[in-house]
Amino acid sequence: MALPVAVIGAGPYGLSTAAHLRAHGMSTRVFGSPMVSWREHMPVGMLLKSTPVASSIDAPQPGHTLLDFCRSTGERRYESDWDAIPVDTFARYGLWFQERLVPDLEQVRVVSVDRRAQGFELKLDSGEQFAARAVVVATGLSGLATLPPELAAAVPEGPSASGPVSHSSHHRDLSRFAGKDVVVVGAGQSGLETAVLLADAGAASVRVVARRRGAVRFGAAPDGQSPRKPDTPFGRAWSLYAFSYYADGFRHLPAPTRKYLVQRVLGPLGAWWLRDRFIGRVQVSEGKRIVRARVDEGRPVLTLAGEGGLTEGELAADHVVAATGYRMDLGALDFLGHGLRTRLVAAAGGPRLGPGYRSSVPGLFFTGLPAAASYGPVMRFVCGTEYASPRLARAVGALA
Numbered sequence: 353m354a355l356p357v358a359v360i361g362a363g364p365y366g367l368s369t370a371a372h373l374r375a376h377g378m379s380t381r382v383f384g385s386p387m388v389s390w391r392e393h394m395p396v397g398m399l400l401k402s403t404p405v406a407s408s409i410d411a412p413q414p415g416h417t418l419l420d421f422c423r424s425t426g427e428r429r430y431e432s433d434w435d436a437i438p439v440d441t442f443a444r445y446g447l448w449f450q451e452r453l454v455p456d457l458e459q460v461r462v463v464s465v466d467r468r469a470q471g472f473e474l475k476l477d478s479g480e481q482f483a484a485r486a487v488v489v490a491t492g493l494s495g496l497a498t499l500p501p502e503l504a505a506a507v508p509e510g511p512s513a514s515g516p517v518s519h520s521s522h523h524r525d526l527s528r529f530a531g532k533d534v535v536v537v538g539a540g541q542s543g544l545e546t547a548v549l550l551a552d553a554g555a556a557s558v559r560v561v562a563r564r565r566g567a568v569r570f571g572a573a574p575d576g577q578s579p580r581k582p583d584t585p586f587g588r589a590w591s592l593y594a595f596s597y598y599a600d601g602f603r604h605l606p607a608p609t610r611k612y613l614v615q616r617v618l619g620p621l622g623a624w625w626l627r628d629r630f631i632g633r634v635q636v637s638e639g640k641r642i643v644r645a646r647v648d649e650g651r652p653v654l655t656l657a658g659e660g661g662l663t664e665g666e667l668a669a670d671h672v673v674a675a676t677g678y679r680m681d682l683g684a685l686d687f688l689g690h691g692l693r694t695r696l697v698a699a700a701g702g703p704r705l706g707p708g709y710r711s712s713v714p715g716l717f718f719t720g721l722p723a724a725a726s727y728g729p730v731m732r733f734v735c736g737t738e739y740a741s742p743r744l745a746r747a748v749g750a751l752a
Protein backbone atom coordinates (compact mmCIF):
# COMPACT_ATOMS: atom_id res chain seq x y z
CA MET A 353 0.00 0.00 0.00
CA ALA A 354 1.27 3.52 -0.83
CA LEU A 355 2.72 5.43 2.09
CA PRO A 356 0.55 8.32 3.33
CA VAL A 357 1.20 12.02 2.85
CA ALA A 358 1.76 13.76 6.21
CA VAL A 359 0.27 17.22 6.73
CA ILE A 360 1.72 19.05 9.74
CA GLY A 361 -0.76 21.69 10.88
CA ALA A 362 -4.51 21.94 11.40
CA GLY A 363 -5.10 25.65 10.91
CA PRO A 364 -6.82 26.94 7.74
CA TYR A 365 -3.88 25.95 5.50
CA GLY A 366 -3.34 22.43 6.87
CA LEU A 367 -7.06 21.64 6.80
CA SER A 368 -7.55 23.01 3.29
CA THR A 369 -4.48 21.17 1.96
CA ALA A 370 -5.64 17.91 3.55
CA ALA A 371 -9.12 18.29 2.01
CA HIS A 372 -7.59 18.77 -1.45
CA LEU A 373 -5.15 15.86 -1.09
CA ARG A 374 -8.05 13.59 -0.13
CA ALA A 375 -10.11 14.76 -3.08
CA HIS A 376 -7.23 13.48 -5.24
CA GLY A 377 -7.63 10.09 -3.54
CA MET A 378 -4.38 10.30 -1.57
CA SER A 379 -4.04 8.65 1.78
CA THR A 380 -3.25 11.42 4.26
CA ARG A 381 -2.39 11.72 7.94
CA VAL A 382 -3.00 15.19 9.40
CA PHE A 383 -1.54 16.45 12.69
CA GLY A 384 -2.06 19.45 14.95
CA SER A 385 -4.46 21.23 17.21
CA PRO A 386 -7.43 22.39 15.12
CA MET A 387 -7.61 26.19 14.68
CA VAL A 388 -5.39 26.65 17.73
CA SER A 389 -4.07 30.08 16.69
CA TRP A 390 -7.67 31.34 16.53
CA ARG A 391 -8.94 29.57 19.64
CA GLU A 392 -6.03 30.26 21.98
CA HIS A 393 -3.81 33.04 20.68
CA MET A 394 -6.24 35.78 19.74
CA PRO A 395 -8.24 37.84 22.23
CA VAL A 396 -11.91 37.29 22.96
CA GLY A 397 -13.90 40.03 21.23
CA MET A 398 -11.45 40.32 18.33
CA LEU A 399 -13.01 40.86 14.91
CA LEU A 400 -11.38 39.63 11.73
CA LYS A 401 -9.90 42.27 9.48
CA SER A 402 -10.64 40.19 6.41
CA THR A 403 -14.09 40.52 4.91
CA PRO A 404 -16.46 37.51 4.66
CA VAL A 405 -15.58 36.92 1.00
CA ALA A 406 -11.88 36.68 2.00
CA SER A 407 -12.48 34.45 5.01
CA SER A 408 -13.36 31.06 3.60
CA ILE A 409 -11.08 28.05 3.87
CA ASP A 410 -10.76 26.61 0.37
CA ALA A 411 -12.28 23.16 -0.18
CA PRO A 412 -12.31 21.00 -3.31
CA GLN A 413 -16.07 20.51 -3.17
CA PRO A 414 -18.82 23.13 -2.77
CA GLY A 415 -20.64 23.67 0.52
CA HIS A 416 -17.75 24.60 2.86
CA THR A 417 -17.51 28.39 2.78
CA LEU A 418 -18.01 30.62 5.80
CA LEU A 419 -21.49 31.43 4.49
CA ASP A 420 -22.30 27.71 4.11
CA PHE A 421 -21.28 27.28 7.75
CA CYS A 422 -23.56 30.15 8.84
CA ARG A 423 -26.46 28.70 6.84
CA SER A 424 -25.91 25.18 8.09
CA THR A 425 -25.60 26.06 11.78
CA GLY A 426 -28.08 28.93 11.90
CA GLU A 427 -25.35 31.38 12.95
CA ARG A 428 -25.77 35.01 11.94
CA ARG A 429 -24.79 35.30 8.27
CA TYR A 430 -21.60 37.18 7.49
CA GLU A 431 -21.70 38.03 3.81
CA SER A 432 -21.39 41.77 3.16
CA ASP A 433 -18.15 43.77 3.16
CA TRP A 434 -19.65 45.75 6.05
CA ASP A 435 -19.82 42.66 8.30
CA ALA A 436 -16.89 42.08 10.67
CA ILE A 437 -16.55 38.43 11.70
CA PRO A 438 -15.94 37.64 15.41
CA VAL A 439 -12.88 35.47 15.98
CA ASP A 440 -14.96 32.88 17.87
CA THR A 441 -17.30 32.50 14.87
CA PHE A 442 -14.33 31.97 12.59
CA ALA A 443 -12.78 29.41 14.95
CA ARG A 444 -16.11 27.51 15.04
CA TYR A 445 -16.22 27.61 11.25
CA GLY A 446 -12.74 26.07 11.10
CA LEU A 447 -13.76 23.28 13.51
CA TRP A 448 -16.91 22.64 11.45
CA PHE A 449 -14.76 22.42 8.29
CA GLN A 450 -12.39 20.02 10.05
CA GLU A 451 -15.19 17.75 11.32
CA ARG A 452 -16.60 17.45 7.80
CA LEU A 453 -13.46 17.18 5.68
CA VAL A 454 -10.69 16.01 8.04
CA PRO A 455 -12.63 14.04 10.69
CA ASP A 456 -9.68 11.77 11.51
CA LEU A 457 -7.33 14.64 12.42
CA GLU A 458 -4.70 13.44 14.89
CA GLN A 459 -4.28 15.96 17.69
CA VAL A 460 -0.64 15.22 18.40
CA ARG A 461 2.59 17.09 17.70
CA VAL A 462 5.12 15.99 15.14
CA VAL A 463 8.46 16.07 16.96
CA SER A 464 10.78 15.15 14.11
CA VAL A 465 10.88 14.68 10.34
CA ASP A 466 13.90 13.05 8.69
CA ARG A 467 14.71 11.74 5.24
CA ARG A 468 14.84 8.02 4.64
CA ALA A 469 15.61 6.01 1.50
CA GLN A 470 12.01 6.34 0.28
CA GLY A 471 10.29 9.48 1.58
CA PHE A 472 10.36 10.55 5.21
CA GLU A 473 10.42 9.21 8.77
CA LEU A 474 8.20 11.07 11.25
CA LYS A 475 8.05 10.84 15.04
CA LEU A 476 5.02 11.94 17.02
CA ASP A 477 4.89 13.03 20.65
CA SER A 478 2.69 9.98 21.26
CA GLY A 479 5.87 7.95 20.65
CA GLU A 480 4.70 6.59 17.29
CA GLN A 481 7.13 6.52 14.39
CA PHE A 482 5.96 6.10 10.78
CA ALA A 483 6.96 6.61 7.17
CA ALA A 484 5.39 9.09 4.77
CA ARG A 485 5.94 9.53 1.05
CA ALA A 486 5.61 13.34 1.24
CA VAL A 487 5.35 15.97 3.98
CA VAL A 488 3.44 19.25 3.88
CA VAL A 489 4.48 21.82 6.49
CA ALA A 490 1.51 24.06 7.39
CA THR A 491 2.57 25.17 10.86
CA GLY A 492 1.52 28.79 10.34
CA LEU A 493 2.21 31.17 13.18
CA SER A 494 3.40 28.50 15.65
CA GLY A 495 6.65 29.49 17.34
CA LEU A 496 7.15 32.58 15.16
CA ALA A 497 5.97 35.36 17.54
CA THR A 498 8.65 38.03 17.63
CA LEU A 499 9.65 40.79 20.09
CA PRO A 500 12.07 43.69 19.50
CA PRO A 501 15.40 42.59 21.06
CA GLU A 502 15.54 45.71 23.28
CA LEU A 503 12.23 44.70 24.84
CA ALA A 504 13.02 41.00 25.06
CA ALA A 505 16.21 41.85 26.98
CA ALA A 506 14.11 43.23 29.85
CA VAL A 507 12.50 39.83 30.50
CA PRO A 508 15.22 37.14 30.54
CA GLU A 509 12.59 34.65 31.79
CA GLY A 510 10.67 35.32 28.56
CA PRO A 511 7.49 37.27 27.84
CA SER A 512 4.22 36.06 29.38
CA ALA A 513 0.69 37.26 30.03
CA SER A 514 1.25 37.32 33.80
CA GLY A 515 4.70 38.96 33.66
CA PRO A 516 5.59 42.60 32.96
CA VAL A 517 5.97 42.06 29.19
CA SER A 518 3.95 39.83 26.84
CA HIS A 519 3.42 39.21 23.13
CA SER A 520 -0.08 39.86 21.79
CA SER A 521 -0.42 36.13 21.08
CA HIS A 522 -0.31 35.40 24.83
CA HIS A 523 -3.72 36.92 25.42
CA ARG A 524 -7.11 35.35 25.17
CA ASP A 525 -8.73 37.23 28.06
CA LEU A 526 -7.71 40.89 28.53
CA SER A 527 -9.88 41.45 31.63
CA ARG A 528 -6.79 40.91 33.83
CA PHE A 529 -5.74 44.47 32.80
CA ALA A 530 -8.80 46.26 34.21
CA GLY A 531 -7.54 49.27 36.16
CA LYS A 532 -3.98 48.92 34.78
CA ASP A 533 -1.79 51.21 32.69
CA VAL A 534 -0.85 49.27 29.56
CA VAL A 535 1.49 50.14 26.70
CA VAL A 536 1.02 48.38 23.36
CA VAL A 537 4.06 48.36 21.08
CA GLY A 538 3.17 48.25 17.37
CA ALA A 539 0.53 49.91 15.23
CA GLY A 540 -0.59 47.05 12.98
CA GLN A 541 -4.15 45.74 13.13
CA SER A 542 -3.21 43.48 16.04
CA GLY A 543 -1.71 46.38 18.05
CA LEU A 544 -4.57 48.78 17.36
CA GLU A 545 -7.26 46.18 18.03
CA THR A 546 -5.54 44.93 21.20
CA ALA A 547 -5.41 48.56 22.43
CA VAL A 548 -9.15 49.00 21.78
CA LEU A 549 -9.98 45.69 23.49
CA LEU A 550 -7.84 46.74 26.49
CA ALA A 551 -9.84 49.96 26.72
CA ASP A 552 -13.06 47.90 26.46
CA ALA A 553 -11.75 45.67 29.28
CA GLY A 554 -11.43 48.69 31.60
CA ALA A 555 -7.68 49.38 31.48
CA ALA A 556 -6.93 52.65 33.31
CA SER A 557 -4.88 53.90 30.37
CA VAL A 558 -3.76 52.45 27.04
CA ARG A 559 -0.96 53.90 24.91
CA VAL A 560 0.23 52.68 21.52
CA VAL A 561 3.94 53.22 20.83
CA ALA A 562 4.96 53.10 17.15
CA ARG A 563 8.32 53.57 15.45
CA ARG A 564 7.12 55.60 12.49
CA ARG A 565 5.45 59.00 12.57
CA GLY A 566 1.93 58.66 11.14
CA ALA A 567 1.97 54.92 11.82
CA VAL A 568 -1.52 54.83 13.30
CA ARG A 569 -3.74 54.68 10.21
CA PHE A 570 -7.03 53.10 9.31
CA GLY A 571 -8.21 51.70 5.98
CA ALA A 572 -11.09 52.99 3.87
CA ALA A 573 -14.63 51.74 4.43
CA PRO A 574 -16.04 49.53 1.64
CA ASP A 575 -17.79 52.47 -0.06
CA GLY A 576 -14.57 54.54 -0.06
CA GLN A 577 -12.75 52.41 -2.63
CA SER A 578 -12.33 53.30 -6.29
CA PRO A 579 -14.68 51.22 -8.52
CA ARG A 580 -12.22 51.73 -11.43
CA LYS A 581 -9.67 49.40 -9.81
CA PRO A 582 -10.08 45.61 -9.88
CA ASP A 583 -11.71 43.90 -6.95
CA THR A 584 -9.69 41.46 -4.82
CA PRO A 585 -10.25 39.74 -1.48
CA PHE A 586 -8.20 42.58 0.10
CA GLY A 587 -9.89 45.54 -1.55
CA ARG A 588 -9.57 47.30 -4.89
CA ALA A 589 -6.04 47.73 -6.29
CA TRP A 590 -4.05 46.51 -9.32
CA SER A 591 -1.11 45.37 -7.19
CA LEU A 592 -3.40 43.34 -4.90
CA TYR A 593 -4.98 41.78 -7.98
CA ALA A 594 -1.57 40.55 -9.15
CA PHE A 595 -0.61 39.27 -5.69
CA SER A 596 -3.95 37.47 -5.30
CA TYR A 597 -4.35 35.80 -8.70
CA TYR A 598 -0.77 35.51 -10.06
CA ALA A 599 1.10 34.44 -6.95
CA ASP A 600 3.39 32.21 -9.04
CA GLY A 601 4.77 35.35 -10.67
CA PHE A 602 5.99 36.50 -7.24
CA ARG A 603 8.50 33.64 -7.16
CA HIS A 604 10.42 35.21 -10.04
CA LEU A 605 11.05 38.56 -8.34
CA PRO A 606 14.52 39.16 -6.84
CA ALA A 607 14.80 37.91 -3.23
CA PRO A 608 15.27 41.39 -1.64
CA THR A 609 12.15 42.65 -3.48
CA ARG A 610 10.14 39.65 -2.27
CA LYS A 611 11.30 40.17 1.30
CA TYR A 612 10.36 43.86 1.17
CA LEU A 613 6.94 43.20 -0.39
CA VAL A 614 6.02 40.43 2.08
CA GLN A 615 6.68 42.83 4.94
CA ARG A 616 5.09 45.94 3.42
CA VAL A 617 2.12 44.87 1.28
CA LEU A 618 -1.07 44.60 3.33
CA GLY A 619 1.11 45.69 6.21
CA PRO A 620 0.29 47.80 9.28
CA LEU A 621 -3.11 49.42 8.84
CA GLY A 622 -6.10 49.32 11.15
CA ALA A 623 -9.46 48.12 9.83
CA TRP A 624 -11.85 50.95 8.95
CA TRP A 625 -14.31 49.88 11.67
CA LEU A 626 -11.67 50.28 14.40
CA ARG A 627 -11.20 54.05 13.96
CA ASP A 628 -14.21 55.21 15.99
CA ARG A 629 -13.48 52.76 18.79
CA PHE A 630 -9.84 53.92 18.93
CA ILE A 631 -9.85 57.70 18.72
CA GLY A 632 -10.22 59.42 22.08
CA ARG A 633 -9.75 56.18 24.04
CA VAL A 634 -6.17 55.22 23.21
CA GLN A 635 -3.16 57.51 23.54
CA VAL A 636 -0.52 57.41 20.83
CA SER A 637 3.27 57.95 20.82
CA GLU A 638 4.41 57.84 17.18
CA GLY A 639 7.93 58.17 15.79
CA LYS A 640 9.31 56.57 18.97
CA ARG A 641 11.72 53.67 19.06
CA ILE A 642 12.49 51.56 22.11
CA VAL A 643 16.22 51.84 22.77
CA ARG A 644 16.20 50.07 26.14
CA ALA A 645 13.75 48.44 28.48
CA ARG A 646 14.00 47.36 32.09
CA VAL A 647 11.73 46.08 34.81
CA ASP A 648 11.67 48.23 37.92
CA GLU A 649 9.88 46.74 40.94
CA GLY A 650 7.73 44.65 38.64
CA ARG A 651 6.86 47.55 36.31
CA PRO A 652 8.24 47.69 32.77
CA VAL A 653 10.04 50.95 31.90
CA LEU A 654 10.79 51.80 28.27
CA THR A 655 13.45 54.29 27.17
CA LEU A 656 12.21 55.84 23.94
CA ALA A 657 14.10 57.76 21.27
CA GLY A 658 12.65 59.99 18.58
CA GLU A 659 13.22 59.43 14.87
CA GLY A 660 16.48 61.41 14.95
CA GLY A 661 17.81 58.92 17.52
CA LEU A 662 17.81 61.43 20.38
CA THR A 663 16.81 59.88 23.70
CA GLU A 664 13.58 61.50 24.73
CA GLY A 665 12.66 59.92 28.01
CA GLU A 666 11.10 57.04 29.81
CA LEU A 667 7.66 55.53 29.77
CA ALA A 668 6.53 53.30 32.66
CA ALA A 669 3.43 51.11 32.78
CA ASP A 670 1.96 48.14 34.63
CA HIS A 671 2.36 45.98 31.53
CA VAL A 672 3.71 46.14 27.98
CA VAL A 673 2.10 44.11 25.18
CA ALA A 674 4.35 43.66 22.15
CA ALA A 675 2.04 43.51 19.14
CA THR A 676 5.11 43.11 16.98
CA GLY A 677 3.95 40.24 14.86
CA TYR A 678 5.49 37.04 13.57
CA ARG A 679 8.71 36.50 11.67
CA MET A 680 9.34 33.48 9.49
CA ASP A 681 12.36 31.67 10.89
CA LEU A 682 13.32 28.25 9.59
CA GLY A 683 15.13 27.65 12.90
CA ALA A 684 11.75 27.72 14.67
CA LEU A 685 10.67 24.64 12.67
CA ASP A 686 12.64 22.57 15.14
CA PHE A 687 11.02 19.30 14.06
CA LEU A 688 12.91 19.36 10.75
CA GLY A 689 15.89 17.03 11.15
CA HIS A 690 19.46 18.15 10.53
CA GLY A 691 19.68 16.25 7.23
CA LEU A 692 16.62 18.06 5.88
CA ARG A 693 17.69 21.48 7.09
CA THR A 694 21.05 21.28 5.39
CA ARG A 695 19.38 20.39 2.07
CA LEU A 696 16.68 23.03 2.36
CA VAL A 697 17.53 26.09 0.27
CA ALA A 698 16.28 29.30 1.89
CA ALA A 699 15.74 32.71 0.29
CA ALA A 700 14.00 35.96 1.26
CA GLY A 701 13.48 34.69 4.81
CA GLY A 702 11.77 31.38 4.02
CA PRO A 703 12.31 28.11 2.18
CA ARG A 704 12.78 28.69 -1.55
CA LEU A 705 9.79 27.07 -3.24
CA GLY A 706 9.29 26.05 -6.84
CA PRO A 707 6.03 25.41 -8.72
CA GLY A 708 3.45 23.54 -6.65
CA TYR A 709 4.98 24.71 -3.33
CA ARG A 710 7.86 22.22 -3.66
CA SER A 711 10.96 22.91 -1.59
CA SER A 712 14.50 21.96 -2.61
CA VAL A 713 14.00 18.63 -0.76
CA PRO A 714 11.98 16.31 -3.03
CA GLY A 715 8.67 15.45 -1.36
CA LEU A 716 8.81 18.30 1.20
CA PHE A 717 6.24 21.09 0.69
CA PHE A 718 5.44 24.31 2.58
CA THR A 719 2.22 26.33 2.62
CA GLY A 720 0.79 29.34 4.49
CA LEU A 721 3.17 31.77 6.19
CA PRO A 722 6.34 29.72 5.44
CA ALA A 723 5.42 29.98 1.74
CA ALA A 724 5.03 33.78 1.77
CA ALA A 725 8.69 34.42 0.88
CA SER A 726 8.09 32.60 -2.43
CA TYR A 727 4.39 33.10 -3.14
CA GLY A 728 3.86 36.55 -1.67
CA PRO A 729 1.76 38.33 0.94
CA VAL A 730 -1.49 36.52 0.08
CA MET A 731 -0.03 33.44 1.84
CA ARG A 732 -0.30 35.30 5.15
CA PHE A 733 -4.09 35.27 4.91
CA VAL A 734 -6.81 32.64 4.93
CA CYS A 735 -7.96 33.46 1.39
CA GLY A 736 -4.55 32.35 0.11
CA THR A 737 -5.75 28.75 0.60
CA GLU A 738 -7.72 29.12 -2.65
CA TYR A 739 -4.53 29.63 -4.63
CA ALA A 740 -2.24 27.33 -2.67
CA SER A 741 -4.17 24.17 -1.85
CA PRO A 742 -5.25 22.93 -5.32
CA ARG A 743 -1.77 23.61 -6.77
CA LEU A 744 0.00 21.93 -3.87
CA ALA A 745 -2.27 18.88 -4.02
CA ARG A 746 -1.66 18.51 -7.78
CA ALA A 747 2.11 18.71 -7.21
CA VAL A 748 2.00 16.03 -4.47
CA GLY A 749 -0.13 13.87 -6.74
CA ALA A 750 2.46 14.19 -9.50
CA LEU A 751 5.29 12.81 -7.32
CA ALA A 752 6.79 9.66 -8.75
Ligand SMILES: Cc1cc2nc3c(=O)[nH]c(=O)nc-3n(C[C@H](O)[C@H](O)[C@H](O)COP(=O)(O)OP(=O)(O)OC[C@H]3O[C@@H](n4cnc5c(N)ncnc54)[C@H](O)[C@@H]3O)c2cc1C
Nearest residue numbers: 361362363364365384385400401402462492493720733734
Ligand atom coordinates in the same frame (compact mmCIF):
# COMPACT_ATOMS: atom_id res chain seq x y z
C1 LIG B 1 -4.17 38.69 15.63
C2 LIG B 1 -4.27 38.11 14.25
C3 LIG B 1 -5.37 38.38 13.45
C4 LIG B 1 -5.46 37.82 12.17
N1 LIG B 1 -6.55 38.14 11.42
C5 LIG B 1 -6.67 37.61 10.18
C6 LIG B 1 -7.81 37.90 9.37
O1 LIG B 1 -8.70 38.66 9.74
N2 LIG B 1 -7.89 37.29 8.16
C7 LIG B 1 -6.91 36.45 7.67
O2 LIG B 1 -7.05 35.94 6.57
N3 LIG B 1 -5.82 36.18 8.40
C8 LIG B 1 -5.67 36.75 9.64
N4 LIG B 1 -4.55 36.48 10.39
C9 LIG B 1 -3.52 35.59 9.82
C10 LIG B 1 -3.93 34.16 10.11
O3 LIG B 1 -3.64 33.84 11.43
C11 LIG B 1 -3.29 33.21 9.21
O4 LIG B 1 -3.65 33.54 7.88
C12 LIG B 1 -3.76 31.76 9.41
O5 LIG B 1 -4.00 31.41 10.74
C13 LIG B 1 -2.72 30.88 8.88
O6 LIG B 1 -3.21 29.58 8.95
P1 LIG B 1 -2.22 28.36 9.05
O7 LIG B 1 -3.04 27.16 8.84
O8 LIG B 1 -1.07 28.59 8.14
O9 LIG B 1 -1.60 28.42 10.53
P2 LIG B 1 -2.21 28.41 11.97
O10 LIG B 1 -3.64 28.83 11.95
O11 LIG B 1 -1.26 29.20 12.80
O12 LIG B 1 -2.14 26.86 12.41
C14 LIG B 1 -0.93 26.21 12.67
C15 LIG B 1 -1.20 24.76 12.94
O13 LIG B 1 0.05 24.06 13.01
C16 LIG B 1 0.00 23.14 14.08
N5 LIG B 1 1.38 22.80 14.46
C17 LIG B 1 2.44 23.61 14.67
N6 LIG B 1 3.54 22.90 14.96
C18 LIG B 1 3.18 21.58 14.91
C19 LIG B 1 3.86 20.35 15.11
N7 LIG B 1 5.16 20.31 15.39
N8 LIG B 1 3.16 19.19 14.99
C20 LIG B 1 1.84 19.21 14.68
N9 LIG B 1 1.16 20.35 14.47
C21 LIG B 1 1.81 21.52 14.59
C22 LIG B 1 -0.81 23.86 15.14
O14 LIG B 1 -1.31 22.93 16.10
C23 LIG B 1 -1.91 24.44 14.25
O15 LIG B 1 -2.89 23.48 14.02
C24 LIG B 1 -4.44 37.00 11.67
C25 LIG B 1 -3.33 36.72 12.47
C26 LIG B 1 -3.24 37.27 13.74
C27 LIG B 1 -2.03 36.96 14.57
